[in-house]
Amino acid sequence: MDLPRLAKDSFYVTVGFGLLAFNRAQVARQDLQKALDAQLGDARTNVERLSGTVDERLKVLEERLEALSEQLESAYDTLEERVEKVLDEVEGRMPESARELLHSARSAAKEASGTLRELVNREGRAA
Secondary structure (H helix, E strand, O other): OHHHHHHHHHHHHHHHHHHHHHHHHHHHHHHHHHHHHHHHHHHHHHHHHHHHHHHHHHHHHHHHHHHHHHHHHOOOOOOOOHHHHHHHHHHOOOOOHHHHHHHHHHHHHHHHHHHHHHHHHHHHHHH
8 A cells, every 4th residue: 555645645635625615615605695685685675665655655744734734724814813703893892991901802812822823833844
């Protein structure tokens, strides 16, 4: 038996198996990288699609809230006009001293209402 030759052949076989194993590991790594890239691309696409859907729904919600706000403001104005008409009638039937008190109270209420409306509108615009 030629022991040096056997050792040399064994060494070459071991190196060959090592290279094959390394090559297979590289191929597996590349396949895994491709799979992860594909999944990441799919995830990005899904996130972008969902983001677009959320943006669209937020826009619709904002439009509906603006319309509702306009309707509420219109209803408030109508109610305010009706109350003013009733108070005008009541004020006209009251004695002079009570009429002055009611007139002062109405003026203060209008001023407070205007201030409150300004605050609400300012906060609404800031949001």
